[in-house]
Amino acid sequence: MAASKVLFRDVTILDSTGAGPYRGEVLVEDDRIAAVGTVGPGVDARVIEGRGRTLMSGLCDAHTHFSWNNSADLDGLGTMPVEEHLLFCLESAKTYLDSGYTMCLGAASAKDRLDVVCRDAINAGRIPGPRYLANGPEIAVTGGALIKSITKFADGPEGMRKAVRELIDLGVDQIKLSMTGEEITGTQRAEDTYFSDEETAACVAEAHRRGKRVCAHARSAESVKMCLRNGVDIIYHASFTDEEGMDMLEAAKDWVFVAPGINWLVATLYEAEAFGFPQAAAEAVGYKRELEIATEGLREMHRRGVKLLPGGDYGFAWTPHGTYARDLQHFVERLGFTPMEAITSATAWGGEIMLRPHELGKVAPGYLADLLLVDGDPLADITVLQDHDRLHYIMKDGRFHKENAA
Secondary structure (H helix, E strand, O other), X not given: OEOOEEEEEEEEEEOXXXXXXEEEEEXXXXXEEEEEEOOOOOOOOEEEEOOOOEEEEOEXXXXXXXXXXXXXXXXXXXXXXXXXXXXXXXXXXXXXXXXXXXXXXXXXXXXXXXXXXXXXXXXXXXXXOOEEEOOXXXXXXXXXXXXXXXXXXXXXXXXXXXXXXXXXXHOOOEEEEEOEEEHHXXXXXXXXXXXXXXXXXXXXXXXXXXXXXXXXXXXXXXXXXXXXXXXXXXXXXXXXXXXXXXXXXXXXXXXXXXXXXXXXXXXXXXXXXXXXXXXXXXXXXXHHHHHHHHHHHHHHHHHHOOEEOOOOOEOEOOEOOOOOOHHHHHHHHOOOOOHHHHHHHHOHHHXXXXXXXXXXXXXXXXXXXXXXXXXXXXXXXXXXXHOHHHEEXXXXXXXXXXXXXX
């Protein structure tokens, strides 16, 4: 539903600028925020009575997989027919928006064009979904794939350049490298590093030459340092970062982002038993150890000012779509973020990782009107953002995706 002017009156404004929350008004004109604070009388606009509810920016998931299909069968990501898979992706896009996420950065697609088609359909207004930066299948070296059926293989610098060019030809916004293992595979260890410096450098050079960024599944200490040496823009996981890597991250904090996907570790360790992976098995292969080491390292990254963003690996059976805001709770309870810092990482820093910090992620004049009206105070209880019923209004581009007259 479109309205040329909407006035949110008597709301608690959580603007993600660094200021504390305050009561006021927010005027939306067409797709942008026109005024914040005191708008004044006589405005001809549709009025939403806030009654003190929290008005904030839409959220960002920095490690999104539309095509992960809520299954415990990892190989099924490759064997699922493309027609049904696309339908699932379209449903995932809507679920993100239903959950208050107006920004998402794709972290790998299970088939070549699933992400690209979803992004284009969202941009054309054909389906509801968040602002989206699309990815393609992740690139792995021979013998280094986490799930072979959804992987693009390449070896050596020339092979990597060719793979990057082919993915860019599909229309992706960024490139994903699968640089290390993952314990749940049973054969690929998280501390294994499969890429060489030369291969990583070739990928980054080719992508950057074409104006694309590179992100990487990088759990091992060496892979994190390899990413930083060669200019990988977005590091996923970074579980086993050592002291040298920590110093390198701190030195690169003006340009690098880390999205640890902390809920994957928590849920895989404690919540996957019903799907055939009990806690004892998860501990046996190393997930408890990884969670402990990763938690300590991520707390140190936060202390040093490295930009950590929530989101990651939602779409498995034990990390189902629609539960994305659990990452914010983990940031507060495990990583030492204040609720305000967690929200800033999911909003203002979301605008940065989406490459639009001047118009996304804040409640400020001139910014795009991607807004949530929340029944509750997420600074007092960060878990309120997990309750879809408490997200009373969801707006993207000045249009209501969800309205609740309560």
